[in-house]
Amino acid sequence: MKYLITGSAGFIGSSLAVALLERNDEVLGIDNILPYQDIRLSHARLARCLAFERYQHSDIDIRNGQKLGALIQNWQPQVVIHLAARAGVRAAEQDPQSYIDTNIQGFFNIMEACRKTPVEALVYASSSSVYGGIERLPYHESMPIEHPLNLYAATKKANELLAYSYSHLHHLPTIGMRFFTVYGPWCRPDMALLHFALSIKNGKPIDLYNYGRHRRDFTYINDIIQGLLLIIDHWESKLEIGANGPYAIYNIGSGQPIPLAVYVSWLEQYLGYTAIKEQRPRRSCDMLATYADITAIHRDFGYQPQFSIEEGIRRFSVWFHDFYA
Ligand SMILES: NC(=O)c1ccc[n+]([C@@H]2O[C@H](COP(=O)([O-])OP(=O)(O)OC[C@H]3O[C@@H](n4cnc5c(N)ncnc54)[C@H](O)[C@@H]3O)[C@@H](O)[C@H]2O)c1
Numbered sequence: 001m002k003y004l005i006t007g008s009a010g011f012i013g014s015s016l017a018v019a020l021l022e023r024n025d026e027v028l029g030i031d032n033i034l035p036y037q038d039i040r041l042s043h044a045r046l047a048r049c050l051a052f053e054r055y056q057h058s059d060i061d062i063r064n065g066q067k068l069g070a071l072i073q074n075w076q077p078q079v080v081i082h083l084a085a086r087a088g089v090r091a092a093e094q095d096p097q098s099y100i101d102t103n104i105q106g107f108f109n110i111m112e113a114c115r116k117t118p119v120e121a122l123v124y125a126s127s128s129s130v131y132g133g134i135e136r137l138p139y140h141e142s143m144p145i146e147h148p149l150n151l152y153a154a155t156k157k158a159n160e161l162l163a164y165s166y167s168h169l170h171h172l173p174t175i176g177m178r179f180f181t182v183y184g185p186w187c188r189p190d191m192a193l194l195h196f197a198l199s200i201k202n203g204k205p206i207d208l209y210n211y212g213r214h215r216r217d218f219t220y221i222n223d224i225i226q227g228l229l230l231i232i233d234h235w236e237s238k239l240e241i242g243a244n245g246p247y248a249i250y251n252i253g254s255g256q257p258i259p260l261a262v263y264v265s266w267l268e269q270y271l272g273y274t275a276i277k278e279q280r281p282r283r284s285c286d287m288l289a290t291y292a293d294i295t296a297i298h299r300d301f302g303y304q305p306q307f308s309i310e311e312g313i314r315r316f317s318v319w320f321h322d323f324y325a
Contacts, residue, residue, distance in 0.1 A: 003232070004077035004119075006030045006062055006110065007084035011187050012125070012179070012224060014045035016081060019225045020232075021052040028075050030068075031084065032061045036091070036098075038189045044323070045186050063101050065109035072113040079232055082110045082124040085155075088190050089129065089285050092151040103155035104162075111166045111174075121173040121235055123228070126160055126249065128180040128217065128290045129153035137257075138291040141178070141249050150285040160249060167245035174246070175235055177228065180253030180292045184221030184312055185319030192260065193313075196267060197320050200275045210282035212261030215289040217253040220307035220315075227252040230301040238300045253292025254305045266310055270317035 003020055007013035008029025017027045029049055033042045049055045060067045062084050072080070084106065086092070086099045107124070114122045131139045133147035148154040163174040183193045196206045231250070239246045268275055282288070297303040307315075 001079070002026045002028070002075070002077045004028045004030065004072060004075065004080045006080070006082045008049055008057070009033050009042040009046040010083060011045070012182060012221070013083040014049055014186060015221050015225055016083070016228055017049045017055065019229060021049065021054055024054070026054045028056045028058065028077060030058050030060060030062065030071070032059050036095070041186070041189065062106035062109055065112060068109050069113040069116060072117050072119070076117065078120045080110065080114055080119050080122050081228070081232070082107070082122060085125060087152070087188065089150045089152050091190065093285065096151050099151055099155050103152075104158055107159045107162060111162060111172065115166060115170045115172050118172065121175065122163070123175045123177065123231055123235070124159060124163065126176040126178045127153065127156040128178055128251070128253065128292065129287065130157045130160070130178060131290070132287065135288075137289060138255070138293040139251065140293040141251055141296055149287060164245070164247055167247035169245075171245060173235065173239055174248075175231055175239070176249040177231070178249065178251045178292075179224060180217040180219050180251065180290055182219050182221055182224050184316050187221070187316070192263070193267065193316060194320070196264060196275065197271060197317075198324070200268070200271060200273045201324065203276070205276040205278045206264070207278050207280045208260060208264070209280045209286055210288070211279045212259060212264065212277070214260045214286060215257040215291065216260060216263070217255065217257045217290045217292045218263060218309055218312070219252065219254045219305065220312035223254065223305040223307055224252060226306070227297060227301070227303045230303055234301055250297045250300075251292040251294055252297055252303070253290075253294055255292050255294045256309070257289060257291045258309055263309065263313070266313040267317070270314045271320065
């Protein structure tokens with residue numbers, strides 16, 4: 001099979017590319033590695049993909065619709081997995097324009113290219129953050145999502161709406177994946193786990209917003225990859241083609257939320273350092289809790305998370321000590 005993955009030098013994109021390449025699929029990855037992130041880490045992730053002969057890379061910017069369209073038309077992938085985005089809640093406050101350009105214009109460019117080529121299906125990253133201010137837990141895909149608490153969440157909700165219209169009008173099969181706080185080896189430095197690990201290692205204090213009481217449905221990267229592979233392999237038999245068009249949205253999480261303070265204590269244990277903790281009040285952009293109802297993806301695809309938080313953090317710590325030695 002020929003897959004195109006956007007964001008292939010990113011945390012989830014590189015992990016998915018390696019998983020597809022290991023089973024002999026062909027992958028074309030797109031990533032332009034801009035300097036808002038840790039470039040050394042991005043290049044190291046990309047090197048994992050480039051180690052496979054069946055991997056090809058393009059550094060085009062998804063904001064450039066013309067180049068993107070020509071690339072997809074030329075390469076003719078069967079399925080496009082769109083993961084490139086400005087990710088993260090807090091950076092969106094500092095640089096909102098780039099979130100609009102990449103997450104909205106870039107997403108539109110991907111859909112247009114998929115429609116024109118055409119490809120068999122578009123699988124794309126949404127986020128648990130679309131549930132925003134909803135207080136009822138766990139979050140189910142059928143809940144109305146009217147209150148994104150930050151711009152990042154709003155762009156992800158917009159993606160789901162845009163995808164719906166393309167599925168409905170152009171019969172482009174689209175499957176949106178609402179990822180719940182993904183963590184593990186190769187994760188992003190702006191995410192709590194790696195940000196905390198680097199601070200703890202360097203003897204710097206870490207900020208525990210809402211006094212560490214936020215509960216998050218932390219999901220180990222291998223479980224996310226398991227879910228993505230199940231969707232990529234079996235979407236055709238499961239996607240409802242009716243009045244809604246070939247369109248679906250799935251939560252993908254662990255279904256076992258824990259408080260941030262507990263997450264940090266596992267991290268201290270496996271890193272072998274003690275954190276200096278600064279207790280901070282809640283910020284308005286932060287959700288109080290995330291908790292995935294994973295009944296739908298389990299029912300349709302047999303998805304079952306395999307990794308406990310303890311095992312996930314243990315594996316992360318092994319990677320961290322090795323990479324940042
Ligand atoms: N990691 C999580 O916990 C999480 C949770 C919910 C949703 N998501 C979503 O999943 C996707 C992947 O997340 P991630 O954690 O791997 O993020 P990441 O930042 O590690 O990966 C995204 C990649 O996209 C690339 N990119 C950004 N803008 C680009 C552009 N204009 N052109 C080409 N490439 C560009 C970046 O260089 C980066 O390598 C994102 O859409 C994110 O919003 C992630």
